[in-house]
Amino acid sequence: MNKKNKNNFTNDQLLKFYEKMFLIRKFEEKAAQLYGAGKIGGFCHLYIGQEAVVIGILSSINSEDTVITAYRDHGHILARGVDPKLVMSELTGRKDGISKGKGGSMHMFSKANRFYGGHGIVGAQVPLGVGIGFAHKYRNEKKISRVYLGDGAMSNGQVFEAFNLASLWELPVLFIIENNKYGMGTSIGRSAAGGELYERATVFGIKGEKVDGMNFFNVSESAIRAREYIEKNSKPYIIEMDTYRFRGHSMSDPGLYRTKDEVNKMKEIDPVLMMKETLLNDYKIQEETIKNVESDIKKQIKDVEKFSLESPLPDLKELYTEVYL
Amino acid sequence: MKILLPALSPTMETGNLVKWLVKEGDSVVSGDILAEIETDKATMELESPDDGKVEKILVKEGTENISVNTEIALLRVDGEEIEEISEKPIEKSPQVSSNGSEQPATELKISMNSLLNQTKENSDEKNWSEKEISMREALNKAIEEEMEYDKDVFLLGEEVAEYDGAYKVTQGLLDKFGSKRVLDTPISEHGFTGLAIGAAMAGLKPVCEFMTFNFSMQAIDQIVNSAAKSLYMSGGEINVPIVFRGPNGAAARVGAQHSQCFISWFSHIPGLIVIAPSNARDAKGLLKSSIRNPNPVVFLEHELLYKEKTNVPEENDFLIPIGKGNLIKEGKDVTIIGFSMSVQRILNALPSINKLGISPDIIDLRSIKPLDEELIYKSVKKTNRVVIVEDGFGNTSFGSHLSYLIQSNCFDFLDSEIIKVSGKDVPMPYAENLEKLALPNTDEIVSAVKKVSYIN
Numbered sequence: 001m002n003k004k005n006k007n008n009f010t011n012d013q014l015l016k017f018y019e020k021m022f023l024i025r026k027f028e029e030k031a032a033q034l035y036g037a038g039k040i041g042g043f044c045h046l047y048i049g050q051e052a053v054v055i056g057i058l059s060s061i062n063s064e065d066t067v068i069t070a071y072r073d074h075g076h077i078l079a080r081g082v083d084p085k086l087v088m089s090e091l092t093g094r095k096d097g098i099s100k101g102k103g104g105s106m107h108m109f110s111k112a113n114r115f116y117g118g119h120g121i122v123g124a125q126v127p128l129g130v131g132i133g134f135a136h137k138y139r140n141e142k143k144i145s146r147v148y149l150g151d152g153a154m155s156n157g158q159v160f161e162a163f164n165l166a167s168l169w170e171l172p173v174l175f176i177i178e179n180n181k182y183g184m185g186t187s188i189g190r191s192a193a194g195g196e197l198y199e200r201a202t203v204f205g206i207k208g209e210k211v212d213g214m215n216f217f218n219v220s221e222s223a224i225r226a227r228e229y230i231e232k233n234s235k236p237y238i239i240e241m242d243t244y245r246f247r248g249h250s251m252s253d254p255g256l257y258r259t260k261d262e263v264n265k266m267k268e269i270d271p272v273l274m275m276k277e278t279l280l281n282d283y284k285i286q287e288e289t290i291k292n293v294e295s296d297i298k299k300q301i302k303d304v305e306k307f308s309l310e311s312p313l314p315d316l317k318e319l320y321t322e323v324y325l
Numbered sequence: 326m327k328i329l330l331p332a333l334s335p336t337m338e339t340g341n342l343v344k345w346l347v348k349e350g351d352s353v354v355s356g357d358i359l360a361e362i363e364t365d366k367a368t369m370e371l372e373s374p375d376d377g378k379v380e381k382i383l384v385k386e387g388t389e390n391i392s393v394n395t396e397i398a399l400l401r402v403d404g405e406e407i408e409e410i411s412e413k414p415i416e417k418s419p420q421v422s423s424n425g426s427e428q429p430a431t432e433l434k435i436s437m438n439s440l441l442n443q444t445k446e447n448s449d450e451k452n453w454s455e456k457e458i459s460m461r462e463a464l465n466k467a468i469e470e471e472m473e474y475d476k477d478v479f480l481l482g483e484e485v486a487e488y489d490g491a492y493k494v495t496q497g498l499l500d501k502f503g504s505k506r507v508l509d510t511p512i513s514e515h516g517f518t519g520l521a522i523g524a525a526m527a528g529l530k531p532v533c534e535f536m537t538f539n540f541s542m543q544a545i546d547q548i549v550n551s552a553a554k555s556l557y558m559s560g561g562e563i564n565v566p567i568v569f570r571g572p573n574g575a576a577a578r579v580g581a582q583h584s585q586c587f588i589s590w591f592s593h594i595p596g597l598i599v600i601a602p603s604n605a606r607d608a609k610g611l612l613k614s615s616i617r618n619p620n621p622v623v624f625l626e627h628e629l630l631y632k633e634k635t636n637v638p639e640e641n642d643f644l645i646p647i648g649k650g651n652l653i654k655e656g657k658d659v660t661i662i663g664f665s666m667s668v669q670r671i672l673n674a675l676p677s678i679n680k681l682g683i684s685p686d687i688i689d690l691r692s693i694k695p696l697d698e699e700l701i702y703k704s705v706k707k708t709n710r711v712v713i714v715e716d717g718f719g720n721t722s723f724g725s726h727l728s729y730l731i732q733s734n735c736f737d738f739l740d741s742e743i744i745k746v747s748g749k750d751v752p753m754p755y756a757e758n759l760e761k762l763a764l765p766n767t768d769e770i771v772s773a774v775k776k777v778s779y780i781n
């Protein structure tokens with residue numbers, strides 16, 4: 001277990017990060033239940049197992065920084081601070097959803113929280129994120145555009161066009177590959193030729209590294225290193241996160257492409273449990289304190305569920321609104 | 326806490342309880358596997374939603390056709406009161422389908438199958454040996470037979486091989502033909518589509534699957550600029566014998582970026598053949614003809630039709646010619662035209678139309694391009710009234726073009742305006758009520774029929 005805390009977070013800060021990770025975990029477990037009960041429809045891609053990535057990155061984020069990702073976005077929008085009630089109500093397709101029930105699990109956005117979605121076409125968010133970085137530079141804003149993509153997306157052509165542009169035009173973009181080892185049922189070894197994924201960006205002159213994405217502290221350190229590099233050099237940077245999803249690709253994935261053993265092995269380095277153990281053992285945070293945080297979250301999730309089921313369906317006239325401004 | 330039979334896919338309505346992996350009294354933690362459930366697509370594991378003890382098992386293993394949301398067990402969650410067991414019997418019949426069609430799937434099936442049985446279009450009078458199978462199986466058979474028939478046919482796409490297909494259409498093909506002819510691709514649509522077109526130029530016959538046609542947009546340049554135009558640009562030198570296939574249109578609540586019908590897009594392009602079957606029989610016969618065709622064919626399937634069954638000839642020389650529509654129901658008062666999913670929507674509306682005392686001709690186009698104009702005009706000249714039903718956006722749609730063709734070829738025969746019932750011109754919303762409203766529905770079809778018939 002990593003005991004280093006090079007970033008000198010206080011115990012209170014660390015507890016806050018743990019709280020966020022725990023919130024994502026419990027939120028996703030509830031989403032799975034509601035999906036099973038038919039309250040959530042369509043596709044629903046859970047973030048369970050990858051919590052340390054988004055919260056580790058969050059620890060380096062300036063609140064002005066922008067974030068964009070693909071369809072596995074519940075954890076991302078929660079990390080950005082959007083009210084879980086609005087997120088769950090989007091999943092249940094209700095009026096109070098963050099996209100008024102019109103987007104669904106894959107399409108959530110919040111300009112106020114600098115979250116640009118929520119995109120369903122693999123790879124498409126990457127040029128968009130580079131464009132957001134372009135806007136930051138154009139306006140002389142001190143912001144970094146954070147662009148998440150999967151290991152599967154790393155074989156999508158537009159991603160490489162985006163790398164080239166970001167490097168050529170020296171844009172403030174942090175690319176984060178969430179390498180959870182599979183794109184649906186295809187393991188990374190069966191989809192990507194050559195060496196490490198992040199090296200596919202380094203050939204465009206983008207500096208990068210690979211990091212243990214199951215460990216909050218490692219993620220956080222590399223994220224802070226990346227932010228310093230981008231700010232100092234006004235150039236893009238890429239981090240490949242070694243991570244894992246514990247659940248199926250979406251809710252309808254029987255998961256026959258990997259063994260039970262493999263999943264169970266990875267569960268031994270569950271990022272949420274590891275973070276908790278580190279806080280208990282290395283930071284001597286009281287068990288009681290952590291229990292309180294957890295039970296508050298559990299209570300909150302009950303309210304979130306209730307809210308998301310009581311919120312009415314969208315008004316029928318919403319069908320025609322917001323096609324144009 | 327009640328454990329309900331969960332919905333384990335966007336289209337699941339019932340499931341079979343294959344096996345319990347826990348027994349009454351067992352302690353479980355959140356995420357433990359409680360049971361194996363067989364869905365419309367696969368066998369899935371049911372995970373415990375919380376920590377606790379298995380209090381009671383309410384549905385025996387081996388039970389089939391359990392409706393989603395049936396109570397199957399009770400879990401005593403640590404620190405929670407036991408809930409009452411409601412003595413609700415297990416419902417055997419499927420619920421109203423979740424896709425917004427108003428009738429149970431089984432009724433649709435029967436009517437489609439019986440209509441097809443009445444209108445066997447085979448002029449060669451061959452006595453096929455038939456078996457009732459789903460469209461999913463029919464497509465699978467078609468690919469399998471053509472791969473056996475022609476060694477140059479190969480299949481590529483995302484998850485088509487080891488995963489058995491995202492929608493299980495290509496199940497078993499890897500085992501049968503091996504990884505040289507059944508290839509899983511990376512998520513590189515633009516690249517693998519171009520590769521497939523190149524291979525076709527060099528004489529192979531690729532079947533290029535898009536996991537859904539939404540992702541064909543990544544490859545639209547290769548389809549339009551390379552596949553469709555090469556024969557013409559080369560003065561007949563280079564043909565492109567390829568089939569692009571996969572589900573098209575709106576499935577069930579998968580949102581704006583995953584729910585678009587591209588029939589109008591592809592039928593706009595000279596050089597492409599466009600096919601959109603509504604049932605298993607046509608799917609098999611037309612896919613086989615498409616694979617044998619020397620041109621690029623865009624073969625548009627529909628996820629919600631994959632499970633629907635009809636009688637399908639088992640012989641491997643069963644082909645349905647491209648360019649032939651099918652008059653699936655003969656009437657006299659109005660011509661209703663559909664294709665793919667919209668045929669099912671028309672059949673859903675049929676009882677209400679019959680109740681009005683109206684007997685329609687129902688034409689399933691099957692082939693969008695080339696179009697069976699003769700069949701359409703013959704019907705219109707008899708009925709003098711036309712309703713067109715299409716799932717895609719109404720603006721600049723295939724239905725718009727069709728109504729142009731009908732008015733210019735049958736002008737003197739029309740007794741009324743032509744009415745087109747299309748998908749609404751909005752990106753597909755996620756919310757259940759809005760999605761239903763966005764797609765053509767029974768009420769809209771019935772009122773269109775009333776309007777062209779001057780009934781108030």
Ligand SMILES: Cc1ncc(C[n+]2csc(CCOP(=O)(O)OP(=O)(O)O)c2C)c(N)n1
Pocket residue numbers: 072120121122123149150151152153154178180182183184249483512514536540543
């Ligand atoms: C262009 C495109 N092709 C195919 C799909 C279907 N699809 C959705 S997710 C996915 C796998 C993506 O894997 P990865 O990028 O590793 O992300 P992860 O799901 O692991 O988070 C595929 C093939 C899609 N959404 N977009």
Ligand SMILES: [Mg+2]
Pocket residue numbers: 150151152178179180181182183184
């Ligand atoms: Mg992945």
